[in-house]
Amino acid sequence: MxxxxxxxxxxxxxxxxxxxxxxxxxxxxxxxLVDGTPMATVDELPDAAPSLRSAGQSPGLPTPPAATLVPMLPPPPVLPDRVDNPGPVLPEVWDDASMSPFGFNCDPELSLTLGKAAMIEARLFAPCDQGQRVTFRHGALEIDMVTDPFGRAATMMPALDISAGVAAILARETVSSQVRVSDARAFSRVV
Structure with a gap:
């Protein structure tokens, strides 16, 4: 209860x-509500049983197919034991430190693009620095990342001044770029 x-x-x-x-x-x-009217039903068994053949109605034996004509093919050519042609000529492999394994120049490139609300998109392409640590620095703001298997890294960062300079610091060198952000003073940034 x-x-x-x-x-x-x-x-x-x-x-x-x-x-x-x-x-x-x-x-x-x-x-x-049941008033005794018959309901529609489906019979489970068919009305007529399947017809069966009697022993005298069996079909005759099948006749074998006619002989098929097959064209005669010429014998395959006889190949020599040794091939004189060595195949395609492969390009020479060179050890050039200024080229990446993908054929790009090893010099890193930093590009800056303006975004909304005085934001900067920084994109780094360093084809010889795959999987390496990179630090994006803009004034007192630093962002650490690791490049992807192709040597790329990208980040968004707020513009701290009208003349925004961004540096990408790699283990072997530093690249920098600058962009003018006209609406940077309209936003207050704290770093």
């Missing part, structure tokens, strides 16, 4: 009324 008392009288009455309506609908559908 304590359980019902904890639920509250209103909830118990609502649950009882819902159950009574459900039971009443079931009784109404099963007994009261």
């Amino acid at each position: 304590e359980f019902f008392a904890s639920l509250g009288r209103r909830r118990v009455v609502t649950a009882v009324v819902a159950l009574l309506v459900a039971f009443g609908a079931g009784i109404l559908m099963q007994h009261i």
